[in-house]
Amino acid sequence: MKRCGPRAALSRQAGAAILTAMLTVVLVATLAATALWQPWRGVEIEAAQRTRVQSAWVLTGALDWARLILREDARKGGADHLAEPWAVPLEQARLSTFLAADRSDALAADAAQEAFLSGRIIDLQSRLNVSNLLLDGKVHAPTLLAFSRLFELLRLSDRELADLVGNLKLAQGDVLARGPGVAASAATATANAPVFATNAPLWPQDLAQLAWLGLSARSLVLLQPFVTVLPVRTPVNLNTAPVEVVYACIEAFELADAHRLVAARTVTHLATLDEAAKLGGNAAARFDAAQHSVATRFFEILGRLQVAQDVVVEQTLVQREGLEVRILWRRRGNSPVVATLQ
Numbered sequence: 001m002k003r004c005g006p007r008a009a010l011s012r013q014a015g016a017a018i019l020t021a022m023l024t025v026v027l028v029a030t031l032a033a034t035a036l037w038q039p040w041r042g043v044e045i046e047a048a049q050r051t052r053v054q055s056a057w058v059l060t061g062a063l064d065w066a067r068l069i070l071r072e073d074a075r076k077g078g079a080d081h082l083a084e085p086w087a088v089p090l091e092q093a094r095l096s097t098f099l100a101a102d103r104s105d106a107l108a109a110d111a112a113q114e115a116f117l118s119g120r121i122i123d124l125q126s127r128l129n130v131s132n133l134l135l136d137g138k139v140h141a142p143t144l145l146a147f148s149r150l151f152e153l154l155r156l157s158d159r160e161l162a163d164l165v166g167n168l169k170l171a172q173g174d175v176l177a178r179g180p181g182v183a184a185s186a187a188t189a190t191a192n193a194p195v196f197a198t199n200a201p202l203w204p205q206d207l208a209q210l211a212w213l214g215l216s217a218r219s220l221v222l223l224q225p226f227v228t229v230l231p232v233r234t235p236v237n238l239n240t241a242p243v244e245v246v247y248a249c250i251e252a253f254e255l256a257d258a259h260r261l262v263a264a265r266t267v268t269h270l271a272t273l274d275e276a277a278k279l280g281g282n283a284a285a286r287f288d289a290a291q292h293s294v295a296t297r298f299f300e301i302l303g304r305l306q307v308a309q310d311v312v313v314e315q316t317l318v319q320r321e322g323l324e325v326r327i328l329w330r331r332r333g334n335s336p337v338v339a340t341l342q
Helices: 006-076 106-113 141-154 158-171 207-213 217-223 243-249 255-267 273-280
Strands: 090-094 115-123 298-307 310-321 324-333
Touching: 006 115, 006 298, 006 310, 006 324, 141 158, 141 217, 141 243, 158 207, 207 217, 243 255, 255 273
Parallel strands: none
Antiparallel strands: 090 115, 115 298, 298 310, 310 324
C-alpha cells in the first residue's frame, strides 16, 4: 500500500485551512449583513410611519380648509353654481407653497419641496342619486325614468338597471311574495304573513358597491360621472349637473335642450327653477322641487398628497346644513378604500 508523503499531508492541511477561512468569512459577512439590515429596516419602517402620520395631518388640514370654504359659501347664501370658489379645483402644487416652514430646519424644507398637494370639491347633487329610486319601499317612477334615459344615452343594458332596482328593494328589506328565493326557515309562515329574503344584499354606501346589485365593471366606469349614492333622497342641482344628467332628469327635454340650458347657465347661473324653465326653451318641460334644485347639501372632497414616490388619496363625503358642514365618512389609501363611518 502506497503511503502519502509529508507534502500531501501539508496540502490537505492547507486546503482545510483555506476552507475554514472561507467559511469564517461567509459567517462574518452574514452576521454583519444581518446586523446592518435590522437597523436599516427599522429606519425604513419609522420613515414610512412618519410619512403616513404627516400625510394624515396634511390631508386633515386640507379637509378642514375645504369645509371652511363650503361654510363661507353657505354664509353668503343663494344658489350653488360652478363659478363659486368651492368649484375651483386645486391643481397639484408644492406643499411649501402653503407652509411657512422654518428656514433653519433644512430637513423640513427639503421634505416640503418633495411633497405635492392637489384636490377638489365635487357637488354630488350634480348626479342622479341611486337612493331616489325607492320611495316608501316602492319604485319611484320619475327617478326610474331618469335612470332609464341615462342608461339609454350611455347605451347600457336595461337588464342591469332592472337588476339594480330589484336588488335595491331586497336591500331595503322589502316584503317579498312566497317563492323559490324565500328562505326555508320562513316556510312555516302563514299565508298572510310577510316573508323576507335572507340573502338580500347590503344597502350600498358608494358607487363601487353597486357591483353587488348587478352592475358590471364597464357600467360602473361609464356611470361614475353621472350617478352617486347618498344617504337620503336629493334633487339634481341644475346649476352643476352635466348635460347627460340634465337631459335624463327632465322628461320633456331633448339632448339639444339640455345643451341649451347648460350653455345658458355658463353666462348667468340659475337662481331659481323658474329661471331654469325660461332658459331651457322647452315649454313642455316641468320642473319639480322634489327632483330639481339650484342648491346643494352633499359634497365630496377629494385630496391627493404625493411625498416622493408615495401617493395618499383621501375621499370625504360631507353634508352641509346651514353653516354646519358635517363629515359622513372618510376613506384614505393609495386608492379609494371601503368607507369608514365617522
